[in-house]
Amino acid sequence: MAQSPQPHIKNLADLLAFEAQLDHSICGTSLNDQDETRLAEEGAHDPTPTHYFVLEHLFKHFSFDEDSRLLDVGCGTGRVLAFFVLQGFPGHATGIELDPELASSTAAWASRHRNLSVLQGSALDLDLSPYTHFYLFNPFDPNVLERFILALEEQLTHPFTLIHMSDNGDTWRYVGRPGWSEVASGSIKNCQNDRGHKFSVYEWPQHYTVWHYDAAQH
Numbered sequence: 001m002a003q004s005p006q007p008h009i010k011n012l013a014d015l016l017a018f019e020a021q022l023d024h025s026i027c028g029t030s031l032n033d034q035d036e037t038r039l040a041e042e043g044a045h046d047p048t049p050t051h052y053f054v055l056e057h058l059f060k061h062f063s064f065d066e067d068s069r070l071l072d073v074g075c076g077t078g079r080v081l082a083f084f085v086l087q088g089f090p091g092h093a094t095g096i097e098l099d100p101e102l103a104s105s106t107a108a109w110a111s112r113h114r115n116l117s118v119l120q121g122s123a124l125d126l127d128l129s130p131y132t133h134f135y136l137f138n139p140f141d142p143n144v145l146e147r148f149i150l151a152l153e154e155q156l157t158h159p160f161t162l163i164h165m166s167d168n169g170d171t172w173r174y175v176g177r178p179g180w181s182e183v184a185s186g187s188i189k190n191c192q193n194d195r196g197h198k199f200s201v202y203e204w205p206q207h208y209t210v211w212h213y214d215a216a217q218h
Contacts, residue, residue: 008193009191009193010193012200012201015051015053015191015201016032019032019049019051019052020032022082022086026082027078029109031076031077031078031082048076048137048138048166049076050137052083052086058135058163058165058208058210061161061163061183061184061210062163063161064089064091064133066090066091067091067132068090068092069091069092069131069133070084070091070092070093070094070131070132070133070134070135071094071128072093072094073096073123073136073148074136074137074139074140075096076102076106077106078095078106078118080095080135081095081110081113081118084115085113085115085116091115092117093115094116094117094119095117095118095119096120096123096126097118097119098120098121099120100120103118103119103120104120106118123140123148123151124144124147124151128151128152128156129155131156132158132160133161133162134152134160134162134163135163135165136162136164136167137166138164138166138168142169142170142173149174149177152213153177156213159214159216160212160213161212161213162211162212162213163208163209163211164209164211165206165208166207166208167207168204168206171185174209179214179215179216179217180211181211181213181214182211183210183212184209184210186207187205188201188202188205189204189205189206
């Protein structure tokens, strides 16, 4: 279970208010409110911002240096990019978003930070070779995910780490593929503050898996 250190956070409303404050400090706007996708026919899922406390838990499995290049696949309004800035990670973070309007609004605030960039388009059309880290929060349908995994295998010759949050039902698509090894896995449903108070943030447990890929083992 992921942890939250803020003792005043006692319910989901408190958490969302706290996250909005963090968003405003980095982006000048809240990143919590997002509409349903208009691109479902292209395999896109609704944009969903990852809670900061969840990113704090998951990103412990990432190791960044000045040469690191993180790609947030289906970045939405850019919560992962905001977290990257908040944590002061070295390297560069890029978000790619299929929805033109959403990509434009995210690029507007991200342009204030030299270590962030936002691209509009499909991850399937992107040159993936520069990236060393990948984050996915259930961005698209299984058939698109399968094509994305194949693109990773075809384009990247260097090792990389990938975190797939909310991969419910899709974990098996990575299992048994040459070059892929599972680093960690788990599920998150609740948030717990540092006084032990626990409350639900997801209706159902959200499974995640952390993967390392090494083309030399392919």
